[in-house]
Amino acid sequence: MKIRVLPFVLLLAVLIGSCSTGKKALQKGNYADAVFKSIERLRSNPDSKNAIATLKNAYPFAVETLEIEIEELLGTNDANKYVFVAEKYQLLDNMAKDIRRSPAAMKIISNPKTYTSQLTAAKNKAAEEAYQNGRNLMDKNTREESREAFYAFQTCLNYNPNYKDARRLLDIARERATLKVLVEQIPVPGRYKLSSGFFYDQILSYLNSSRPNEFISFMTPKEAKKYSNIDQFMQMEFFDFQVGASKENHKEKEYTSRDSVKVGSATIDGKKVDVYNRVKASLTTHKREVSSSGVLQIRIIDAYSKKILEQRKLPGSFVWKTEWASYNGDKRALSKVQQELCKRKPASAPAPQDLFLEFTKPIYDQTKSYLRSFYRKY
Numbered sequence: 001m002k003i004r005v006l007p008f009v010l011l012l013a014v015l016i017g018s019c020s021t022g023k024k025a026l027q028k029g030n031y032a033d034a035v036f037k038s039i040e041r042l043r044s045n046p047d048s049k050n051a052i053a054t055l056k057n058a059y060p061f062a063v064e065t066l067e068i069e070i071e072e073l074l075g076t077n078d079a080n081k082y083v084f085v086a087e088k089y090q091l092l093d094n095m096a097k098d099i100r101r102s103p104a105a106m107k108i109i110s111n112p113k114t115y116t117s118q119l120t121a122a123k124n125k126a127a128e129e130a131y132q133n134g135r136n137l138m139d140k141n142t143r144e145e146s147r148e149a150f151y152a153f154q155t156c157l158n159y160n161p162n163y164k165d166a167r168r169l170l171d172i173a174r175e176r177a178t179l180k181v182l183v184e185q186i187p188v189p190g191r192y193k194l195s196s197g198f199f200y201d202q203i204l205s206y207l208n209s210s211r212p213n214e215f216i217s218f219m220t221p222k223e224a225k226k227y228s229n230i231d232q233f234m235q236m237e238f239f240d241f242q243v244g245a246s247k248e249n250h251k252e253k254e255y256t257s258r259d260s261v262k263v264g265s266a267t268i269d270g271k272k273v274d275v276y277n278r279v280k281a282s283l284t285t286h287k288r289e290v291s292s293s294g295v296l297q298i299r300i301i302d303a304y305s306k307k308i309l310e311q312r313k314l315p316g317s318f319v320w321k322t323e324w325a326s327y328n329g330d331k332r333a334l335s336k337v338q339q340e341l342c343k344r345k346p347a348s349a350p351a352p353q354d355l356f357l358e359f360t361k362p363i364y365d366q367t368k369s370y371l372r373s374f375y376r377k378y
Contacts, residue, residue, distance in 0.1 A: 020037050020041065022034035022035065022036070022037030022038040022041070022051070022054045022055075022058060023050055023053075023054050025037055025058075026054050026057060026058045026061075031058045031059075031061040031062035031065055032058075032062045032066065032091055032095060034054055034055075034058035034062070035055060035058045035059050035062050035095050035098075035099075036094075036095070036098060037054075038050075038051040038052075038054040038055040038058065038105075039051075039055060039098050039099060039102050039105045042055070042102055042104040042105050043102055043104070046103070046104035052104075052108055055105060055108050055109065056108050056109075059095065059099075059108075059109050059112070062092075062095060063092065063095075063113060066088045066091060066092050067092075069088055070085050070088050070089070073085050073088075079129070079133055080129065080130075080133070081129070082122055082125040082126040082128075082129045083126045083129060083130060083155060085122045085125075085126070086119065086122040086123050086125075086126040086159065089115045089118050089119040089122045090119060092113065092115045092119075093114060093115045093116065093119050095112065096112035096113055096114050096115070099112040100112060123159040123160070124159070124160065126155070126156075126159050127156045127157075127159035127160040127163045127166075128156075128163075130152045130153070130155040130156035130159070131152070131153070131156045131163060131164060131166055133149075133152040134149040134150075134152035134153040134156065134166070134169060134173065135149075135169070137149035137152060137173075138169065138172070138173060138176075141176070143176065143177055143178075143179065143215075143231075144177075146173045146174075146176035146177035147173075147177035147215055149169075149173040149176075149177070150170060150173040150174050150177050153166045153167075153169050153170040153173055154170060157170065174214075174215075177215045178214075178215045178216065178217050179215060179216045179217070179231050179232065179378050180217050180219065180224070180227055180229070180230050180231050180232070181207075181216065181217065181218045181219070181230075181231065181232045181233075181234055181300075182219060182220075182221060182224045182230045182232070182233050182234065182303075183200075183203070183204055183207070183218050183219065183220065183234045183236075184221065184233060184234065184235050184236070185197075185200060185220075185221065186199065186200050186236045186237060186238065187237060188238060191352060191353065192243070192352065192353060192356045194353055195353045195354070195356040195357040195360070196238070196356070198357060199357070199360045199363075199364065200236070202364060203236070203364070203367060203368075203371075204218055204220065206368055207371060207375075210368075210372065211375065212372075212375055212376050212378065213378070215378070216375060216378055218234075229303070230303045231302075231303050231304075232300055232301060232302060232303055232309070233299075233300070233301040233303055234298065234299070234300050234301075235297075235298070235299045235300075235301065236296060236297070236298050236299075237296070237297050238294045238295065238296055238297075239294065239295045239296075239297055239313070240293075240294060240295050241292075241293065241294025241295070241356075241359070242291070242292065242293060242294070243292045243352050243355045243356050243359075244290055244291075244292060244349065244352055244355055245290065245291045245292070246288065246289070246290050246291075246349070247288070247289045247290075247291070248286065248287065248288045248289075249286070249287045249288075249289075250284060250285070250286050250287075251284070251285050251287075252282060252283070252284045252285075253282070253283055253285075254280060254281070254282050254283075254329075255280065255281055255282075255283055255333045255334055255338075256278050256279070256280050256333055257278045257279050257280075257330075257332055257333040258278075259278070260276040260277050260278050261276060261277070261278070261279055261330075261332050262274050262275070262276055263275055263276065263277045263279065278333075279329070279330035279332050279333045280329050280330065280333050281327050281328065281329030281330050281331055281332075281333035281334055282327060282328045282329050283325055283326075283327045283334060283338055283342075284325060284326050284327070285323065285324075285325045285341065286323065286324050286325060286326075286346065287321065287322075287323050288321070288322050288323075288346060288349075289319055289320070289321050290319070290320040290321075290349045290350075290355065291317065291318070291319050291320075292317065292318050292319075292320075292355040292356065292358060292359040293315070293316065293317035293318070293359055294315070294316060294317075294359055294360070294363075295313050295314065295315045295316075296313070296314045296315075296316070296360070296363045296367065297311070297312070297313050297314075298310070298311070298312050298313075298314065298367065298370070298371075299311045300374065310374055312370055314363050314366040314367060314370065315363070316359045316360055316361070316362040316363035316366075317359050317362070318355065318358035318359040318361070318362075320349055320350060320355065320358070322346055322347040322349075323341065323344070324341060324342075324344040324345060324346050325338065325341040325342045325344070326342060327342055
């Protein structure tokens with residue numbers, strides 16, 4: 001049984017959402033829809049001939065059709081017949097109320113039929129019906145049936161917010177229907193514990209904020225203690241990771257200035273003149289790289305059978321770089337960029353915890369995508 005009952009206000013909003021006269025709805029046999037649309041048009045244009053004609057023709061058909069459908073439902077053994085009956089009586093009652101709120105509509109349908117007593121009786125029976133359906137589903141004690149029981153109790157409470165112990169059973173059904181996943185802490189050496197904890201918190205926060213439905217709960221070991229049963233274990237562990245592998249590279253190259261520059265002066269025929277020539281410099285560039293990388297293994301384990309449901313390895317890496325340079329000779333042989341490089345000092349590499357965190361960033365993005373895809377089926 002999979003039944004969802006739209007709140008009646010939402011149902012009414014859907015029906016009256018169009019500003020047309022309802023003529024097309026009438027022609028298609030959607031009589032109630034035609035009634036609501038014609039009333040809406042009459043509110044903005046009380047003299048609309050199309051709306052007047054539509055309401056005059058559609059209302060009797062709508063009433064007759066819904067009453068026949070109610071009779072047919074009452075003659076069936078459908079486990080949800082009173083839910084459907086209540087919906088149809090609500091529709092009939094809404095049509096009458098809508099007509100009475102429109103002076104133009106009242107001129108056409110002067111005495112719309114009311115169904116207050118029938119609607120009240122149908123709601124009471126629908127509440128009892130949904131309640132019993134929920135109890136029957138709960139007896140099966142499976143996660144799937146508990147989810148349907150939750151919706152049944154929700155339907156019951158929509159009709160009667162204080163019906164018996166439906167609210168208590170709703171909470172029990174929600175708990176039984178929820179897939180409870182214990183996300184285990186990630187084992188890492190002590191000096192990386194802070195960064196690993198940050199990664200773990202990010203994953204847990206993402207899982208609980210973007211879960212595909214309300215019937216999945218991801219929890220820490222501490223949170224899991226209040227439950228008597230857990231459905232799945234999620235284990236994450238970093239393998240083959242290294243942090244702070246350093247490598248340096250030094251390259252020397254000679255450069256000559258493109259243009260001649262002043263290199264001195266000389267006296268010619270008793271007159272002092274500037275001397276120009278191209279100059280040279282030997283530039284040594286230094287590059288230091290600090291690499292960090294690792295692989296996160298994720299395993300999702302069924303808590304009852306201990307079977308591994310999913311296993312995936314996700315790699316990540318990060319390379320931190322610093323560059324500087326030194327020279328011998330005339331710096332005018334160097335470009336402005338090279339001269340600026342010579343002014344630099346070698347930077348200090350980030351702390352190991354920061355490097356650990358950096359290589360986990362691409363892993364985090366992959367983990368989100370993988371887990372989102374896996375839990376979409378629940």
